[in-house]
Amino acid sequence: MLKHWPSLTALRGFEAAARLGSFHRAAQELHLSQSAISQQIxxxxxxxxxxxFFRQxxxxTLTDAGIDLLETTQAMLRSLASGVRRLDQYRKPNQLIVNTSPAFARHWLVPxxxxxxxxHPQADLWLLTSENAPDMGTQTLDIAVRNDLEAQAHCTHRVLLHDRLYPACHPSLLDVPVAQRPTLHGEREMDWSQWQVQGGVDVGQRSDGLNFSEPGQLLDAACQGLGIALVSELLATAARAQGLLQPLDDARVRGxxxxxxxxxxxxxxxxxxxFCEWLLGALPATPSR
Incomplete structure (x- = not known):
């Protein structure tokens, strides 16, 4: 027996770096920083x-020892993934495991x-949220519904719709002069640069303000009157119906x-x-494009 077993996390980082020939690409695949991969290895x-590794x-590139360990590690990971999938037979009857993002769960799915x-009263649904897209090969999941998915092995990937974005705020801010309205900033699509690049008009957005890494929190802040925000048409449906959000312009940009x-x-x-049929029926009839 080994005195000190290598951690599974370190072996996954090693396998990805060896297979891809790059610490940077391994970090991207595993949703980690490059320094974290380097430290693991x-x-x-x-x-x-x-x-x-020989670092150039x-x-x-792999040393002879690295080549040997890669073969062992890949065989172990394949065996582990297969064993985890076999555990499905022990699941509770009628269990349905759905992965999604916290924002989609809170603002669209849970309501x-x-x-x-x-x-479907018999359904034993487990809603598993995560900030990053899951690895369907190593996690026991039936379906993932998200806005950051790409094709994966042994899965069917289907685009459901292309969201649209628009600037909005709580109605109470409409009485505040445009120059005095705080600006809320998000990441990725919810960043104001998307609005500007795609030709959106100036609605008083400024470079300073409050910043949010999670789209659901950004939407919550806008609904509470903390400032103007670029919001998802899909996720903001309920807030608009409840009178918590008012669009600042009729234009929409790609989301x-x-x-x-x-x-x-x-x-x-x-x-x-x-569940898939219900989901398709519940989503807006906006054609994918």
């Missing part, structure tokens, strides 16, 4: 008391789950692409099929 090399600028439960990943092992499950 340095720790692994220290533990094994030998180098695993930004590219890396509509009562309707799904009325139609995130919402899609699902449906695991092949779950594709024929009647409950999963029912």
């Amino acid at each position: 340095r720790g692994l090399e220290t533990s094994l008391e030998q180098p695993l 600028g930004r590219s890396v 509509r789950l009562a309707d799904f439960r009325r139609q 995130p692409r919402w899609s699902w990943l449906l695991h092949d092992d779950s594709a024929r499950d009647p409950l999963v099929i029912s």
Whole structure:
């Protein structure tokens, strides 16, 4: 028996870096920083008391020891993924595991789950939220519904709709002079640069203000009257219906692409099929483009 077993996290980082030939690309795939990958591999090399990579600028190649360890690691990860998937047989009857982002869960999915439960009272639904897209091969999930999904092995990837963005604020801010309205900033599509690049008019947005990394928090802040924000048409549906948001312009610009990943092992499950049909019926009839 080994005195000190390498951590699974370090082995996953090593496998990705070895397969991709780059610490940077491995970090992107695993949603980590490059320094985190480098630290994991340095720790692994220290533990094994030998180098695993030849480092040449930004590219890396394996040493003989690294080649040997890569073969072992990939076989172990494949075996582990297969074993985790086999655990599906022990799940509770009628269990449905759905992954999505916190923003989509809070602002769109959860407010509509009562309707799904009325139609399918037998469903034992587990809603698993995460900031980053899941690895469907290593996590026990039936379906992921998000705006950051790409195709993955053993899954069906389907684009559901292309969202649109518009500037909005709480109605109470409409009486405040435009120059005095605070600006709320988000990341990725919710950044004001998207509005400007796509030709949106000036609605008084400024470079300073409050900043949010999570779209759901940005929408919450706008609904509470903290400032003007660029919001998702899909996620802001309920807030507008409740009178918490007022558009500042009639124009709309391109937003995130919402899609699902449906695991092949779950594709024929009647409950999963029912959830997919319900989801398609509940989403707006906006054509993908």
